[in-house]
Amino acid sequence: MPCSERSSAPGRLTGDLLSPVPAPVSSASPPYIRPEAINSRAGAADSPEISLPTAGRMKVVNVGCDPSEVYRPEGDAENGKSKGDYRNFKDGPLMDRVYNTYLQMHTNQTVDFVQRKNEEYGGCHLRRMTIMEALDLLDNVVDESDPDVNFPNSYHAYQTAEGIRRAHPDKDWFHLVGLLHDIGKILALVGEPQWAVVGDTFPVGCKVQDSVVFRDSTFHNNPDMTNPLYNTKYGIYQPHCGLENVLMSWGHDEYMYKVMKHNKFALPQEAFYMVRFHSFYPWHTGGDYMHLCNEDDLRMLPWVKEFNKFDLYTKCGELPNPSELKPYYQSLIGKYCPDGQGEDETAPKDSPPASKKALHVTHQSWPASVNQYLYS
Ligand SMILES: O[C@H]1[C@H](O)[C@@H](O)[C@H](O)[C@@H](O)[C@H]1O
Numbered sequence: 415m416p417c418s419e420r421s422s423a424p425g426r427l428t429g430d431l432l433s434p435v436p437a438p439v440s441s442a443s444p445p446y447i448r449p450e451a452i453n454s455r456a457g458a459a460d461s462p463e464i465s466l467p468t469a470g471r472m473k474v475v476n477v478g479c480d481p482s483e484v485y486r487p488e489g490d491a492e493n494g495k496s497k498g499d500y501r502n503f504k505d506g507p508l509m510d511r512v513y514n515t516y517l518q519m520h521t522n523q524t525v526d527f528v529q530r531k532n533e534e535y536g537g538c539h540l541r542r543m544t545i546m547e548a549l550d551l552l553d554n555v556v557d558e559s560d561p562d563v564n565f566p567n568s569y570h571a572y573q574t575a576e577g578i579r580r581a582h583p584d585k586d587w588f589h590l591v592g593l594l595h596d597i598g599k600i601l602a603l604v605g606e607p608q609w610a611v612v613g614d615t616f617p618v619g620c621k622v623q624d625s626v627v628f629r630d631s632t633f634h635n636n637p638d639m640t641n642p643l644y645n646t647k648y649g650i651y652q653p654h655c656g657l658e659n660v661l662m663s664w665g666h667d668e669y670m671y672k673v674m675k676h677n678k679f680a681l682p683q684e685a686f687y688m689v690r691f692h693s694f695y696p697w698h699t700g701g702d703y704m705h706l707c708n709e710d711d712l713r714m715l716p717w718v719k720e721f722n723k724f725d726l727y728t729k730c731g732e733l734p735n736p737s738e739l740k741p742y743y744q745s746l747i748g749k750y751c752p753d754g755q756g757e758d759e760t761a762p763k764d765s766p767p768a769s770k771k772a773l774h775v776t777h778q779s780w781p782a783s784v785n786q787y788l789y790s
């Protein structure tokens with residue numbers, strides 16, 4: 415069994431994971447698009463404008479991990495990863511890429527940067543696309559911060575969603591959260607560097623706590639580290655001010671949360687919360703930053719942890735077949751996502767036809783290939 419999807423809560427990070435040996439920094443950032451990792455997909459026929467290379471080495475299968483594994487206490491390490499093999503930030507074939515992404519993130523994510531990005535992307539009114547279109551764009555994003563995934567993020571979306579669906583068959587809104595949670599990574603296709611899109615998040619404006627990955631070897635050139643206002647336990651925050659009042663490092667979590675809010679998704683508070691904080695590992699898994707949390711945060715924490723089991727442990731080389739799964743998820747989109755038409759007078763003239771479910775997102779300049787894909 416290739417996956418290690420389980421019902422037990424993920425353990426706290428161990429000392430080994432917290433103090434990794436820094437890997438050498440590669441000078442050139444690898445490209446965002448890794449065509450060699452993209453499989454030929456049946457779903458590609460729906461979107462002929464984007465040419466998907468076909469030389470993938472991974473297997474595309476109809477279903478994800480074996481559901482019987484969901485309740486199995488330990489993984490079958492013979493054919494796949496066991497729980498302890500995930501999130502290895504010490505060594506592994508992708509370590510240079512992962513370390514370099516975090517080095518840049520921890521150097522450049524400052525209070526000032528985060529404030530600017532929140533303003534820049536807060537409006538969500540410059541472009542429209544359907545949710546499925548946004549999801550399909552993730553065919554072109556390989557997350558460079560992730561030591562466990564070297565295939566396009568669209569597959570990870572279906573893996574997560576299907577894992578949740580198997581374990582929580584009665585909660586269809588939760589299935590949809592699995593599908594949507596990483597859509598914010600489309601920011602990597604509009605010129606945002608990956609360090610401003612992917613990876614674990616952390617609060618800026620206060621002392622960086624111990625469970626942040628590569629904490630000891632990646633923050634030395636961050637200008638906020640020498641600002642005394644930002645280097646106490648609370649920094650610019652009040653005790654137990656609530657995470658909604660904390661400036662998190664900018665990335666796909668906060669962006670997708672804003673998109674969901676702006677588009678008035680009819681999902682429960684838990685759904686919004688899971689999307690917004692799913693990458694905040696130093697909190698939900700590391701147990702840090704509790705001094706900033708209020709009661710709401712603590713009430714939501716079990717949901718974030720529940721989500722995390724599927725987000726993390728469904729990552730495996732057996733890839734689902736999106737074209738087979740799309741009808742089910744399209745029905746959930748129909749149920750929970752308003753169609754967005756006529757809600758936003760500032761939407762551009764080249765928005766998709768009125769019949770399409772629309773997502774208002776904020777992108778000033780899409781690469782030509784993306785525009786063609788969305789609007790032809
Ligand atoms: O939530 C996950 C998690 O934080 C991973 O460690 C990171 O690599 C991914 O970018 C993110 O989506």
Ligand SMILES: [Fe+2]
Pocket residue numbers: 595596666692693
């Ligand atoms: Fe994510």
